[in-house]
Amino acid sequence: MPVNKKPNQERDTAEQLKALGNEFYQKGRYEDAYKTYSDAIKKDPNNAVLYANRAATYAACDARKATEIDPTYAKAWARLGTAMHALSSWKRCIPVWERALACLPPDESMSATDRRLKVQLEEGLKKSQDAIDNVQAPPVVQLTTGPDDVDKVPWKRALVKEQQLLPLNKLSSSFAILNAYRDFSDGVEHMKQIQRNPSGGGFLWFGRTDAIASISNGILRDQRVFHVDSDDWFDKYNLQVEFEANEVKAWIGSGPKMVKEEAIKRLKREGWQSVRHALALTVRAWIMRAFMEKSAGNHIVGSDFYRHALDVLEWGRQTWPNVPKAERGVIFELSFVRTVKKLCLGAMHQRLCHRDADCVFTKEDLAELARELVFETDANPPVPGDPLDAGGYLSFWHHPKGEAFSILGWYHMEAAFRSDEDGDKYHHFTESASYYIQAAEMYPEDDEYYPYYLKIALEAYWLRGAPLRDSLALCKRIRIAIPKMLVFWEVSQMAEERDKSLKEALDWEVEQQRALVEDTKTLDSVVKIIDRVLRSPV
Template identity: 40%
Template sequence: MSSDDETKAKVEQLKAEGNELHSKGNYAAARLKYSEAIKLHGENAILYANRAAAYIAQRQYLDAAKDAQRAVEIDPAYSKAWARLAKSTFELRVWRPSINAWKKALETLPSADLTAQQQQLKQQYEEGLKQAEAELQKNESKTMEQHNLRSIPADQRPWIRALAMEDVLTSNAVLNTSAWVIMNAYKDFSEGVRYMKEIKKTDTGIHGNMNALQLIINGLLRDDRVFHMDSEDWLDKLQLQVQFEVTANEGWAEGGPETVKEEAVKRLKEKGWKAIRGALGATIRAWFLRAYFAHRSGSSISLALQSYNNILDVLDWGSRTWHDVPTSDRGVIFQKTYIRAIRRLKMDAYLGALKEAEVDSEYNVEDLMELANQIVDETTKNAPKEGDNDEGPLDKGAWYSFYVYPVADAHATLGAIFMQQGLSAKQAGDKAEMESMLAAASKFYKKAAEMYPPDDENFALYLKVAFEAEYHLGKPLSETLPLCKRIRDSLPGILKIWEMSPSDKLTRHIPDIDRFEQRAYTGLLEKKYTLETPSSEVRLN
C-alpha cells in the first residue's frame, strides 16, 4: 500500500471513530478525531463539516461557523456544510448570513426525485430558513418605544408578574431573585395608596388613615421602581394625605432642620415619645415626598437635594442623640436601614445633578464619591447580626433592598464617575488616564452587576455599561463577546419580571449589544476581524 493510500485509510479510520464518538454524545472526543484527520487531509469538506457539527453540539458556534465556511469553500455543493454554517450563524444571531446559508443548502439539493433522506433534509432546511427570516424580521422591527405606564397592561407590570411567582418561589425556597424585592415594595406601596384613596375632606375636616404615607414611602425605599399613579386624582389625594398626617401629628409644616431639632427636644420633655414620634415621622415623610417628586419629575434636582439634605440632617442628628432609645419609642425613621435608603436616593439625585451641571457648579465629583463610599462603608459596618432586632426582622427581599442594592448602586455610581472621566481623557488624548479610568469603570460596574440578583434588569444594564467601558478601552473581541453573551443569556430570566419595566432600561440598551454582536460575528466570518481585533473597531451603534 502506498503512503497516500495509508494516509487515506488513516483519515477514514479517524473519521469513522469520530462519527461513532459523536453518535454517543462524546462531542469533545469526536472533535479531536476530526482534527487529527484534518491534519492529514486539510482539503476534506466532510471533515470540516463534521467538526462543525461537534462544535455546534458543544455550543461553540463561532468555531463551528469557521469550519462550515471552510467546508463550503472546498465543496460549494455540500448541503450539510451549508446547513451547519446556517445553524451556527443563526446561533450567533447573524441572521442574514444564516438566511443565505439556508438558501444555499436548499439549492444544493436535487430539484426533483428526492430520496427520503433528502426530503427530510429539505424540510429541516426550510424550517431553519423560516426561523432565520422570522428572527431577522423581528430584529428589524424592534422599536425603542418606551414602556410608560399607560402603554403597559396592568397585569404585565413587574410587581404583578412578581406576585404571580410568589407561590412557586416560596415552595422552592428561592431567595436569589428580584421578585421578592419588587413584590414586597408593591405590597407596601399599594396598601398605602389604598389607604390614601380613602381620605375624605368634609365640613368637619379631613378624615383618613394615619398609616398611608408610611406604607407608600416604605414601598419606595424598598425599590422606588414600584412607583406609579393609577388615577387622575392621585396627586391631589397625596397632597391631602400629607396635609392630614402633618396636621394630625402636629408636625412641622414650616421651618427647616434646625427648627425641627430645637423644638423636638422641647416637645419631647413636654409630651413624651408618642407625640414626638408622630410629629417627626410626618414631617420627614412630607419632606421626603417633596424631594422624591422634585427629583423624579426632573422639575428641580437642586430642590430634591436640599430636601434630602434636610432629612438626613435631622435623621443623623436624631440617631446620634437618641442612639440608646429603642425603635418602639423614637420611631422607624431613625433606623440605619431607613437612613441608608434615603442616602441611596440622594446619591442618585446627586449623580443626576452632576451630569447636568455646568463648569463651576456647586456639585462636584469628590462629594459624590465620598457619598458613595460612605454608603459602602456604613452598610458593611452595620451588616445585620443574629439577635439584633432593632432594625426589625428581615423579610424576603429586605436584605436586597437595604443591604445589597445600596452598595451595588454605590459601586455603579463610582463606575459612572470613572466612565465620564475616562471618556473625557480619551477626548483629550490622555491615553494613560483614559485606560486607568475606563478600567476602573468596568471594574465597578461589574461589581454592581454581581450584587444584583441575576433576574434584575440592573444586572444586565450594569454589565452592558461595563461592556461600553471595555469597548472604549479597545479590549479584544475575545473579551467583549463573552460579556455580550453573558448579558444576552441573562435576558430570559430578567424578562420574566422586567420585560415591561417603566424604566425602559432594557429596550434602550440591549439593542446595542445585539447590533454589536452581529457586526462582530459577521466580520469574524468574513475574516475582516480576528478575536484579537480591538472591539472599538466594530461600530457600536
C-alpha cells in the same frame, strides 16, 4: 375614625393671601408679593408652598434690582428667569431668558464661562417654552399602564410567580418589587379613604394616619413601584399629608435646623411618643417630596429635600445613639438611612448631569458619598434573627450598594472623558467597567439593572479597548440575563432606553462572532470603538 377639627379660618385666610401674593407676583410687584406670602405663613406656618413662593419672590426681587443696576448683566437676568419659572410665571420667563441671551458677547468672543452660561440660558428658555406647551401635564413622571399592560407590570407578574419562586430559596428581583408594591398599595388604599368635609366653618376629617409611612416604605424598598392609578391621586396625597401633619404636629414646612430645635423642645415637654411621630412624618414627607420633584425633573429641589432628610436622620442618630428603636423610631435605623442615601445619590447625580451652575457639591463629593455608602453597608450586615422578608436583603443592602457602585462607575467614566492622558483614560475606563460590573452583580439576573449595568461596562471596554474574550464574556452574560429579566421587567419606565441599549450589545456580539468564524479577528484581538457607544452613561 373621624377627627373633628376646630374651625380653620386661618388656613382659609392663608389661601386668600396666597392668591393675592400670586397676583402681585404676576404683576411684577415683588415686594408686595413677598410681604403677602409672609402674612400667609403667619396664618398657616406648615404650608410648604408658601415658603417656596416667598423664597422665589425674594430671589426675583434681588434679581430685578440687579438688572436695574446693570441691564447688561446676563447672570442677573438668568436668576430672574429662574425665580419666575419657580413660580410658574412661564410666559413672563421667556423674554427674560431672551434678554439674558442678548447680553452675552458674540460667539467668537465668548469665554468658556460665557459658553457654559449660554447653554444654561438656552436650557432655561426651553424649559419655560415646554412648560407652556405642557401646562396640563401631570407633575410626576409615572408608569402608564393601559388595559393591555396592567397585568404586565413587574409587581403583577411577581405576584403570579411568587409561590413558584419562594421554595427555590434564590434571590429574585420579584421579591423586592412585590414587597415594595404591597407597602405602596396599602398606603395608597388608606390614602384614598381621606375625606375633608366642611363643618361649622371648619372641616371634619376622616382618615388614617399610616398612609404616608406605607407609601414611602414602598418607594424606599424599590422606587420603580411608583405609579398613579387615579386622576385625583395627587389631590388625595396632598390632603393625606395635611391630615397626618396636623395630627402629629409635624414640621414639614420647616428646615432641618428648626426641626432639630423644635424636636428637642418637644421631647422635654411631651416625651418620645409625640416626637417620634412628628419626626417620622416630617422626614417621610420630605422623602416623598424629593422623590416627586426629582421624577418631575426638578433635580435641585429633589436633591435638596433628600439632603434635608439625611441631615435630620444623621443628627438624630448622633443625638440619641442609645435610645431604643421603639422610642426614637425606625427612621433612625441604619437600614432606613441607607435607602434614603441611595435615593439621594441618584438625585445628586442627576443634578450634576444637568450642569447646575449653583450646585453646592461636586463629582468628587458624590463619589465620596458613594464610597461611604458601600463601606457602611459592608460594615453593618444583617444581624442573624432580624425579621427580614424575602426582598428585604435586596432592598436594604444590595440595592444601596448597587446604586453606589453605579455612581462610582459613572464618576470614572466622566474622569476618563475629561482626561487628555492616554494612561489616565485607560485607568479610568478600567475602573468604570469594574464598578459597573459590581453594580450589576448587586442585582439578581432577573432584574433589569443587571444586564443594563453590564452593557455600560461593555461600553467602558469599547472606549478603553479590550480583548474580544473579555468583551464577549460580558455580552454572553447580557444575552443569558435578558430572557430572565423580561419575565418581570418587560414593562417598566426604562424599558425603551434599556432595550435599545441591550440590542446594541447583542448585535455587536453577532458581528464579532462572525469575525471570529471568518478568522478576521481572534479572542486576543483588542477592539476599541467609540462610535458604537449610544451615550455617555448618566
